[in-house]
Amino acid sequence: MVDxxxxxxGQLAFMLYxxxxxxxxxxxxxxxxxxxxxDLWLSPVWSHLTGIMMVLAMLRLSRMFPEESIIVYSKRILGKWLGIAAGFIFVFYAFYLTSVILRIxxxxxxxxxxxxxxxxxxSGxxxxxxxxxxxxxxxxxxxxxxxxxxxxIVVFVILSILTIPEWELSNALPILGKGPIPSLKGATVPFTWFAGYILLGLYYPLLSDKRKVTLFVMTAWFGEMxxxxxxxxxxxxxxxxxTSTLNYPFIEVVRYIALGEFFQHIDALLLAVWLPGTFIELATYHYATVTGIAEWTGLKNYRALSFTLGFLVLVVSYWGITSDIDFERYLATSHIWFDFSVLVxxxxxxxxxWIRSKLGALKYN
Amino acid sequence: MKKRTSFPLKTTGEMPSSYCTELVPSLDRNVETLKGILGNADDVVFRPFRIGMELDAQLVYIPDMSDRLEIDNNVLRPLMMLAEGQPKDFSSIKNLALPIGSIEESVDAYACAKQLIKGYPLLLLEDCDRALVLKIAKWDKRSVEEPETETSLRGPREGFTESISTNLSLMRRKIQSVNLKLKSLRIGRDTETEIYIAYMEGIAKPAMIQEVENRLSRIDIDSILETGYIEELTEDDPYSPFPQQQFTERVDIAAAGLLEGRVVILVDGTPDVLIVPVTLVTLLQAADDYYNRSLYSSLLRMLRYFALFISLMLPATYIALLTFHQEMIPNKLLMSIVSSREEIPFPTIVEVLMMQMAFEVLREAGLRLPRQIGSAVTIVGALVVGEAAVSAGLVSAPIVIIIAFTGIAGFTAPHYSLEFSVRLLRLLLILAGGLLGILGVMYGLIAIAIHLCTLRSFGVPYLSPITPFAANEMKDAVVRAPWWTMIMRPGYSRKNNRRRLAPGKRPNPGNGGER
Structure with a gap:
């Protein structure tokens, strides 16, 4: 590793969350x-129950090569040239996702x-x-x-509790009224987001203690769900x-919160949840890009890349799609295929x- | 950049070659040499006398730095009164005639002169190529008093003084253990300041002690007049707004630091001692926290965290809300703020900056002036800035409240070096909040958090134990758990000797056998 x-x-679990x-x-x-x-709240449950295979696959893969990053071990798995291509896919994914999240x-x-x-x-x-x-x-x-x-997480829980007076439980009924198909269809987008767990390949070797990692990763997975x-x-x-007619449903939820006359319009509090969280998400992807590229090109020092690549991310986030409506449509259509192919x-x-190791053609530590 | 080769004056106290003079067996020549080295040092007294009416001798001393009474009674009297038959060679005078506790020999005139400068009288004898250094220095020093800048309701009142020997004795009295080690070194080519590194052997990490020694030995400077010199020359991040070393005048704080496995640096000539390493959490621990009962001190400590946060954020948040997010302010409150701002000609950020400026100026003026005038300045300032500015319609009343409360909240920080950094960063946040609203404040806070996560003090992460998280040390971070639960020392102490007290000692009448 270059770092x-x-x-x-625990820190890894928070980053994955x-x-x-x-x-x-x-x-x-x-x-x-x-x-x-x-039934939209069931979609994340379905997506997480299926997405767990990606989590487990990446964990198993990382445990085969506990001291190496995905950039290095993909060369061992696929051979030199295909491995370099695989490294590029990883780096490109991390880079592109940073810019997509920045745009969101x-x-x-x-x-x-x-x-x-x-x-x-x-964004700058x-x-x-x-x-x-x-x-x-x-x-x-x-x-x-x-x-x-x-x-x-604490602020999120508090905000959720504060909405309780507004709840209309019958709105959720009937559950699965049209069968499981609509909620399963809704699960496609969150399912493709599991491509993000490919970052485990970069962060796993950086763990100081590699025992019971599965437990921590699964906690993050469960927390997300x-x-x-x-x-x-x-x-x-x-x-x-x-719900889906609103632009950002959850911010409308928070706007509903009113405790007496004094405590209302606290949607800026959601910013306090959302901004640090997204900041960590961006940093997790960006760090993966920076060290990934350093490792892929064989640089000894990754630090110099950070601001340069950051600027590039900023540029790419404005690239092509101009209006935010177009961007939302892109997220719900083309981007699914991008994420899905990385997942695959x-x-x-x-x-x-796994197959090569079963055949005895691949040696791992 | 070209690397500079060794600085010519690297070793402290190296003698210039022209003075490289060994003492010779002639009293007159030795006195001449000494006078040559000292040059125009008219405060030095050369007192010729005769030992037992036979042997010529000279006593050289600086009157106000040596103990005159002891010179008269224990040096001159016994030597002059020496009976005729008694041996008068060098070693018998040293061993038989001088009733003085500490005495040294020296063969070099330059070394002799240096001892003289420290206040030690010299005794030169006829036909003898050695001199006696009588260690009876004495000068005026301040007595042990309560430090004015660090007061507490409960706990010891004694503070360090400017004399390092007093300070060392205060430390020794507090920790009566052979494991308290005091390593001495001298820094400063001209001042040759005496510096002691104090640590508890077996509790402090050897690597930490080594690191402190290494950093101190890299210092090459002409003078050390205060611990601040050392602090700035050994910091981890010199441009960080946060203090990376703690200074204190209180003996109990220094002793507590030692017992937590930290290293204390004492410097001669200043009552401030340095304690390293430091974390943000330790800078918010006050000495009384450990003397008062734990529930009470936990509450106060949480209050202190809150006050620090307020002091950092309040003006910036006020600006951000009032300029960008008026809808977040409850209607009635917004009404009263707006009505008080009706007449005000300035935008909120200008108002805040003006008042902040006025506050800082008042504060600095109050600090510099003599104490009697100082209070007058603060009263007049408060009247002018507070009352008159509001009634003249230049500043709105809420701003005065906010700036005053912000300033006072900052003073709750137990170590005022932390208050300095909060003052600095408050300005940054005010600008960010004025430019980008709540988003700007959040950006500013994230930037501060990144910096804090990067910062280390002598290898210890600045935000530990909050992050990297250490559950055990959280007992003494935001709250102060009862003493019987704080079984382990902090993580920067030595690993194999962490236990402070025996586990399972929860006080309870049943434990003592009472019914």
Whole structure:
């Protein structure tokens, strides 16, 4: 590894949690709701129950090569040239996803909070912080995750509890009224997001303690599922099948909160959950890009890449798609195929490694 | 950059070659040499006398740095009164005639001069190529008092003084263990300041002690007048707004630091001692926390965290809410704020910056002036800035409240070096909040968090035990758990000797056999 730092298992779990939870909180109720209607909260459950195979495959793969990153061991699994190509796929995925998440972030902030601020200030600001973090190394990233994520979870739980007076439980009924098919259809998008777990291939060798990693990773997986299902369920309790007509259903949920006359309009509090969480998510992807490229090209020092690549991410996030409506459509269509192919790539890598090791052609430690 | 080869004056106290003079068996020549080295040092007294009416001798000393009474009674009197038949060679004078506790020999005139400068009288004898250094220095020093900058309701009142020997004795009295080690070294080519590294053997990590020694030995400077010099020359991140070493005047804080496995650096001539390593959590622990009952001190400590947060965030949040997110302020509150701002000609951020400026100026002025005038300045300032500015319609009343409360909240930090960094970062957040609203404040906070996560103090992560998380040490972080639960020492102490107290000692009448 190019980074000598180490992270703890808990820190890894928090980072993995951030990969899906915060974007999911905003987007899944809408995207899943278009297909699943009032069953949209079940979609994350289905997607997580199927997505677990990707998690387990990446864990098994990482345990075959505990001291090597995916860039290195894919060469051992696929041979030199295919391995280099596989490394490129990984690096490109991490890089591109950083820019996609940055775009989601910018659109959200500028449409909800700062409508008149130039978007480049919003995205440039956060990208600067992300690049600064990645430059600091994995230890800084891990510590920040440990600092921020628990706080955001606490605020999320408090916000959810505060909505209880507004709940209309009958909005969720009938459950599975049209059979399981609509909610399963809604599960496709969250399922493809499991491509993110390919990052385990980069972060696993950085763990200081490699015992019982599965437990920690599964906790993150379970936490994501609960977060997404709960945010979906609360949205359904408030808005029923009209959830998907709202731009960001969960922010509307938070806008409903009113405790007396004094405590209302606290949607900016959601920013306090969402911003640090997305920041960790971006940093997790960006760090993977930076060290991935350093390792892929054989650089000794990855730090110099961080700001350069950060700038590139910023540019790519504005590339091609101009309006945020187009971007949302892209997320619900073409992007699914991109994520899905990376997911398949991860599973294929595992299958090849598994078969070759069974045949005795692959030696691992 | 070109690497500079060794600096010519690297070794401290190296003698210039022209003075490289050994003492010779002639009193006059030795006195001449000594005078040559000292040059125009008119405060030095050369006192010629005769030992037992036979042997010529000279006593050289600096009157106000040596104990005159002892010179008269224990040096001059016994030597002059020496009976005729008694031996008067060098070693018998040293061993038989001088009733003085500490005495040394020296064969080099330059070394002699240096001892003289420290206040030790020299005794030169006729026909003898050695000199006696009588270690009876004495100068005026302040007595042990309560430190004014670090007061507490409960706990010892004694503080360090400017004299390092007093400070060492205070430490020894507090920790009466042979494991308290005190390593001495001198830094400063001109001042040759005496510096002690204090640590508990077996509790402090050997690597930590070594690191402190290494960093101290790299210092090459002409003078050390205060621990601040050392602090700035051995920091991990010199441009960080956060203090990476703790200074204290209180003996109990230094002793507690030692017992936690930290290293204390004492410097002659200043009452401040340095304690390393430091974490953000240790900077928020006050000495009384450990003397008061745990529930009470936990509450106060949480209050302190809250106050620090308020002091960092309040003005920035106010600006952000008032300029960008008025809808978040409850209607009635917004009404009263807006009505108080009706007449104000400035935007909120200008108002805040102005008041912040006025507050800082008042504070600095109050600090520099003599104490009697200082209080007058603060009263007049408060009247002018507070009352008159509001009634003239230049500043709105909420701003005055916010700035005043922010300033006072900052003073709850038990170590005021932390308050400095909060003051600095508050300005940064005010600007960020004025530019980008809540988002700007969040960006600022994240930037501070990244910096804190990067920062280390002598290898210890600055935010530990919060992150990297250590459940055991959380007992003494945000809360202060009862003493009987804090079984282990903090993580920066030595690994195989972490246990502080026996487990399972929860006080309970049943444990003592009472019924």
């Amino acid at each position: 000598k730092g180490k992270i703890s298992r 951030s990969l899906m939870a915060y974007d999911g909180l905003l987007l899944i109720p809408k995207i899943a709701g278009e297909k699943a209607g009032r 972030y910018t659109d959200f902030i500028s449409s909800v909070f700062l409508e008149n601020t130039p978007t480049v200030v919003i 600001g956060i990208m600067f912080l992300v690049a600064y973090t990645a430059r600091g190394g994995v230890e800084v990233l891990g510590r920040l995750a440990q600092l921020f994520i628990p706080a955001t 609960i977060t997404l299902a709960a945010s979906g369920l609360i949205s359904v309790f408030l808005f029923g099948e009209y 790539f991860g599973l294929l890598l595992f299958l090849v490694a």
